[in-house]
Amino acid sequence: MTIEYINGKFLTPGEAAVPVEERGHQFGDGVYEVIRFYGGTGFMLKEHLDRLERSAEEIKIQLKDGIGAIQKIIEEGVERSGMKDCYVYLQVTRGAAPRNHLFPLDTEPSIAMTVKPAVPLPQEKVNEGVSVITHPDERWANCYIKSLNLLPNILAKQTAYEQGCYEAVLHKDGRVTEASSSNIFIVKGDTVITTPLSREILPGITRMAVKDVCDIGAIRLEERHFTVDELKQADEVFVTSTTSEVLPVTKIDEKPVKGGSPGNLTKLIRELFCARTAES
Ligand code: PDD
Numbered sequence: 001m002t003i004e005y006i007n008g009k010f011l012t013p014g015e016a017a018v019p020v021e022e023r024g025h026q027f028g029d030g031v032y033e034v035i036r037f038y039g040g041t042g043f044m045l046k047e048h049l050d051r052l053e054r055s056a057e058e059i060k061i062q063l064k065d066g067i068g069a070i071q072k073i074i075e076e077g078v079e080r081s082g083m084k085d086c087y088v089y090l091q092v093t094r095g096a097a098p099r100n101h102l103f104p105l106d107t108e109p110s111i112a113m114t115v116k117p118a119v120p121l122p123q124e125k126v127n128e129g130v131s132v133i134t135h136p137d138e139r140w141a142n143c144y145i146k147s148l149n150l151l152p153n154i155l156a157k158q159t160a161y162e163q164g165c166y167e168a169v170l171h172k173d174g175r176v177t178e179a180s181s182s183n184i185f186i187v188k189g190d191t192v193i194t195t196p197l198s199r200e201i202l203p204g205i206t207r208m209a210v211k212d213v214c215d216i217g218a219i220r221l222e223e224r225h226f227t228v229d230e231l232k233q234a235d236e237v238f239v240t241s242t243t244s245e246v247l248p249v250t251k252i253d254e255k256p257v258k259g260g261s262p263g264n265l266t267k268l269i270r271e272l273f274c275a276r277t278a279e280s
């Protein structure tokens with residue numbers, strides 16, 4: 001059963017409401033996380049909680065009861081949902097206060113959460129790969145913070161969708177950063193390449209898991225910048241995220257990537273990743 005939670009209350013779906021003066025609503029003044037539970041266990045839950053804590057800190061939101069209290073809310077929500085395979089979407093905002101750009105003095109952060117059934121990736125997407133477009137990265141300078149402000153991301157993703165594509169790969173003057181809601185990897189020869197961590201990209205938890213499986217599987221991985229041209233000439237391309245897991249990309253701006261079907265290293269990394277989620 002889908003669960004909704006807001007500020008201490010678990011509610012039936014549709015019941016939870018945010019006040020009009022909620023700063024998440026007024027300013028996008030908050031941060032969020034998306035966590036996947038597999039077989040009742042939160043995949044890399046600690047890493048997600050660490051990132052949430054860092055994101056909140058970066059925008060000067062103080063988690064009064066600490067990150068441990070949020071972990072308890074998540075675990076209780078999943079327990080109440082009765083679901084073993086689900087997504088947890090959690091938002092922490094600066095709370096509700098009369099609209100003013102300045103931080104309110106006595107307002108407590110607001111915590112909202114939904115627990116929803118996980119939707120497995122369509123097998124066709126996994127087997128055949130997805131199409132993407134390339135799109136200018138029009139976001140702010142601090143994309144390492146998982147901020148609620150996602151306007152450039154949703155506009156880019158919508159543009160991709162309207163062109164029959166799954167994702168928009170973002171670039172700054174031809175240098176690839178990441179995708180609208182996922183990290184990006186290319187394969188050249190025997191080497192997997194992904195953009196290095198910086199303020200320009202979200203430090204994806206799935207990205208971290210892929211680094212680990214490459215390490216364990218003795219797959220060469222380089223963290224370096226690459227261009228849209230390199231992306232288009234790569235032997236293999238894939239995107240990673242909590243909801244997309246490891247997903248092959250087989251078409252970019254209407255042109256097939258190499259042979260036009262998912263590459264062997266991508267398939268191997270996906271297998272190793274899925275084995276990890278199964279044992280989590
Ligand atoms: N998106 N980059 C961006 C811009 C993202 O929004 C996401 C995740 C990622 C991948 O991060 P992770 O592996 O930790 O999920 C990279 C989530 C799923 C979302 O907003 O729905």
